[in-house]
Amino acid sequence: MTVLVAAIAIPAPIYRLFDYRVPAAAEGLLVPGMRVRVPFGRRRLVAVVAEPPREIETEGREYKFIEVVLDQASVFPADLWALCRWAADYYQYPLGEVLSAALPGPLRRGDDTEIRRENALHISESGRAALETLPARSHAQRAVLQQLATTPCTRGQLLELLPKAAASLRKAMEMGWLLEVPLVIPDGVIGPALAPTPEQVTVVEALRSAAKGFSASLLEGVTGSGKTEVYLCLAADAVTRGEQVLVLVPEIGLTPQLLARFNERFGAGVASFHSGMSENERADTWLRARAGEARIVIGTRSAVFVPFAKLGLIVIDEEHDASYKQQDSFRYSARDLAILRAQKLEIPVLLGSATPSLETLHNARSGRYRHLKLESRVRQTAPPKIHALDVRTRALDHGLSHPLLEAIDRHLTAGGQALLFINRRGFAPVLLCHDCGWSAPCARCDAHMTLHRGRGRLVCHHCGAQQKAPTTCPTCNSKTLTPVGQGTERVEEALRARFPDKRVERFDSDRLRRAGELERLLADIRSGEIHILVGTQILAKGHDFAGLTLVGIVSADQALYGTDFRAIERMGQMVTQVAGRAGRGAQQGEVILQTHEPEHPLLRTLVEGGYIALSDALLEERRMAGLPPFSHLALLRAEATQADAPLRFLNEARNLMLADRESVQVSDAIPATMEKRAGNTRAQLLLQSASRAVLQRKLSAWVGQFDSLPSARQVRWSLDVDPGDLY
DNA sequence: GTGGCGACTGGA
DNA sequence: CCAGTCGCCACG
Numbered sequence: 001m002t003v004l005v006a007a008i009a010i011p012a013p014i015y016r017l018f019d020y021r022v023p024a025a026a027e028g029l030l031v032p033g034m035r036v037r038v039p040f041g042r043r044r045l046v047a048v049v050a051e052p053p054r055e056i057e058t059e060g061r062e063y064k065f066i067e068v069v070l071d072q073a074s075v076f077p078a079d080l081w082a083l084c085r086w087a088a089d090y091y092q093y094p095l096g097e098v099l100s101a102a103l104p105g106p107l108r109r110g111d112d113t114e115i116r117r118e119n120a121l122h123i124s125e126s127g128r129a130a131l132e133t134l135p136a137r138s139h140a141q142r143a144v145l146q147q148l149a150t151t152p153c154t155r156g157q158l159l160e161l162l163p164k165a166a167a168s169l170r171k172a173m174e175m176g177w178l179l180e181v182p183l184v185i186p187d188g189v190i191g192p193a194l195a196p197t198p199e200q201v202t203v204v205e206a207l208r209s210a211a212k213g214f215s216a217s218l219l220e221g222v223t224g225s226g227k228t229e230v231y232l233c234l235a236a237d238a239v240t241r242g243e244q245v246l247v248l249v250p251e252i253g254l255t256p257q258l259l260a261r262f263n264e265r266f267g268a269g270v271a272s273f274h275s276g277m278s279e280n281e282r283a284d285t286w287l288r289a290r291a292g293e294a295r296i297v298i299g300t301r302s303a304v305f306v307p308f309a310k311l312g313l314i315v316i317d318e319e320h321d322a323s324y325k326q327q328d329s330f331r332y333s334a335r336d337l338a339i340l341r342a343q344k345l346e347i348p349v350l351l352g353s354a355t356p357s358l359e360t361l362h363n364a365r366s367g368r369y370r371h372l373k374l375e376s377r378v379r380q381t382a383p384p385k386i387h388a389l390d391v392r393t394r395a396l397d398h399g400l401s402h403p404l405l406e407a408i409d410r411h412l413t414a415g416g417q418a419l420l421f422i423n424r425r426g427f428a429p430v431l432l433c434h435d436c437g438w439s440a441p442c443a444r445c446d447a448h449m450t451l452h453r454g455r456g457r458l459v460c461h462h463c464g465a466q467q468k469a470p471t472t473c474p475t476c477n478s479k480t481l482t483p484v485g486q487g488t489e490r491v492e493e494a495l496r497a498r499f500p501d502k503r504v505e506r507f508d509s510d511r512l513r514r515a516g517e518l519e520r521l522l523a524d525i526r527s528g529e530i531h532i533l534v535g536t537q538i539l540a541k542g543h544d545f546a547g548l549t550l551v552g553i554v555s556a557d558q559a560l561y562g563t564d565f566r567a568i569e570r571m572g573q574m575v576t577q578v579a580g581r582a583g584r585g586a587q588q589g590e591v592i593l594q595t596h597e598p599e600h601p602l603l604r605t606l607v608e609g610g611y612i613a614l615s616d617a618l619l620e621e622r623r624m625a626g627l628p629p630f631s632h633l634a635l636l637r638a639e640a641t642q643a644d645a646p647l648r649f650l651n652e653a654r655n656l657m658l659a660d661r662e663s664v665q666v667s668d669a670i671p672a673t674m675e676k677r678a679g680n681t682r683a684q685l686l687l688q689s690a691s692r693a694v695l696q697r698k699l700s701a702w703v704g705q706f707d708s709l710p711s712a713r714q715v716r717w718s719l720d721v722d723p724g725d726l727y
Numbered sequence: 728g729t730g731g732c733g734a735c736t737g738g739a
Numbered sequence: 740c741c742a743g744t745c746g747c748c749a750c751g
Contacts, residue, residue, distance in 0.1 A: 010750080012728050018751045041750045042730050063751055097728095713747070 007051040009096035033074025046110040102305035105279035118154040119180035127177030140168040191265040213346040218364040221374030223580030243312025247298040250321035254541040273299030301334040319351035325724040355573040362629040384589035390598040398494035399486035416549030426450035428483030435478035444679040463678035507535030540577040551582040553593040576611040634687040635723040638715040639680040645714040646683035652709040673727035
């Protein structure tokens with residue numbers, strides 16, 4: 001008997017597609033990209049049609065029917081569909097899982113694709129009157145009314161701009177100060193452009209002159225050089241042509257300014273897409289972009305899968321940022337997918353960074369990308385010079401040397417602010433017993449637990465395990481427990497003690513857990529109330545602190561001993577980004593980098609020549625070592641509770657690969673850098689090839705066989721194509 | 728991923 | 740002896 005079946009992609013970690021019979025009512029109507037509800041095992045799942053229906057010979061087999069066809073057309077526009085299929089092949093991940101990752105939650109669960117139309121909030125006559133008569137202290141109330149008086153927007157958009165306005169908004173509604181009007185999306189640009197600098201004009205003109213079609217351009221611009229204004233000009237061009245724009249950013253919560261600038265210029269045409277939004281809000285952006293209503297979508301990694309009716313430009317801000325690479329399950333690079341998407345759509349893509357990744361620099365140098373530079377800072381101050389301070393033999397007060405403390409004093413006295421950067425949370429990374437050598441090991445990881453003295457706890461930063469911090473050694477009862485090394489908490493405390501009349505604030509994920517906390521502290525920095533900032537990378541991201549004149553980097557030496565081939569590149573980016581926070585106001589900034597390795601050639605290159613000189617040196621090293629971008633990598637990882645299973649599995653996989661490896665190098669299977677983590681033993685194996693295509697072809701051939709290896713059942717394995725880290 | 732099934736362990 | 744647990748398998 002022949003039946004009509006369609007291959008369906010199931011959202012489960014299974015590499016094959018499953019054939020289901022097409023119900024008579026759907027014959028001739030079913031196309032790839034439509035969602036369907038199908039019985040799968042005992043369950044009912046929402047899955048996606050992967051291939052057009054076809055007639056097959058049943059050969060006695062019973063095929064289940066598609067139970068419900070949920071869509072009348074593909075939910076994925078053609079370019080997004082092609083992107084997802086490509087990504088599933090390239091990252092060796094099941095298509096059903098990829099499609100599932102591309103859909104917002106409600107659609108994944110089968111909700112319909114109607115846009116729930118929100119009303120825009122406008123200010124009413126009485127609202128205008130109230131604005132005049134509000135008491136001076138009603139800041140929050142005034143902010144809400146003022147915002148809506150200038151730019152009417154939806155409730156969601158308003159709360160994004162004024163995160164704490166929920167109560168004021170409710171009050172304004174009750175008082176009749178607001179009118180709800182069906183949302184009208186403006187056709188074009190609504191706000192005025194700033195007066196661009198001559199340099200910005202040159203860059204924008206150069207980008208405009210690109211031939212129609214695909215082009216990739218690197219916009220290399222130091223912090224404060226005005227990359228955002230360039231994005232805005234090009235976005236305005238696209239919007240004026242009736243096209244949409246996708247803007248990718250590393251973490252939206254850390255860059256409220258960028259969102260605010262786009263909102264000013266494009267008003268209600270801007271929609272955002274990030275993990276801080278509710279699933280329904282994300283679905284709303286997704287559907288509105290698909291309908292062509294959202295002109296500009298600003299979002300994080302997963303926004304690369306937002307569909308568009310007519311996408312005309314993609315911007316990738318801070319393109320070097322590691323958060324564009326997903327580090328678990330579906331390990332895609334949003335940057336790379338965005339570039340591919342632009343290529344397929346034949347539209348331009350603009351990559352912006354002060355510290356471009358080596359991959360991108362290499363592409364720019366080899367002429368594959370255009371390379372544009374913004375070299376002067378908008379506010380005329382010279383970029384800060386980094387001074388490497390040799391701390392060998394110097395006394396350190398909780399990690400801070402005397403010259404650094406002096407410099408802080410000097411800058412504070414001169415009315416400046418200081419920023420201290422340490423890439424480590426907590427008080428101290430190790431709590432050591434001076435008598436017996438006990439060092440607070442984590443029971444489930446090959447790591448020490450970090451002392452968080454404020455909370456009185458030991459916390460493992462790798463598995464999250466916590467316990468009360470002991471006051472006496474648990475093995476020898478001695479009272480000589482000594483915190484070794486320093487984290488943000490310790491430096492904060494040391495600075496408070498040293499500068500008792502100054503306000504010192506810490507910026508790390510522990511401190512900024514509550515919503516709105518970052519905004520509150522940023523405001524206090526701008527107003528000059530905070531004198532010293534101590535923090536992690538959070539401080540290295542796009543904030544503008546006009547009064548900041550000194551940046552102290554407590555130590556960046558860790559990267560110099562690092563095992564990962566990207567460690568120094570990352571360190572250079574971080575140091576340069578954090579140094580860029582200094583001296584954006586009138587005064588020239590000073591940057592002090594404490595080190596025990598002042599002679600290290602790469603550190604010297606960074607200090608003397610800056611990030612670009614460092615990247616030249618690193619690229620040369622990569623060329624010699626045959627590492628990316630001069631080769632392509634994939635990492636096969638395995639972990640298991642049973643200690644010998646991961647290596648056994650990887651060796652089995654290795655034998656399989658060695659038998660048929662073409663021009664792919666297959667490394668030995670080795671234990672991971674931190675072999676035990678969260679109770680699992682971990683191991684890995686590196687695959688390397690000069691040819692991306694060959695590597696991909698071989699991976700496709702191998703991946704399907706891994707699950708049938710004898711020890712596959714004992715491990716959890718994953719394949720990471722273009723890994724960000726090798727551990 | 729997840730539910731079902733047979734095999735196994737443990738308490739009564 | 741039966742219940743709860745565990746590894747293994749199949750899912751169209």
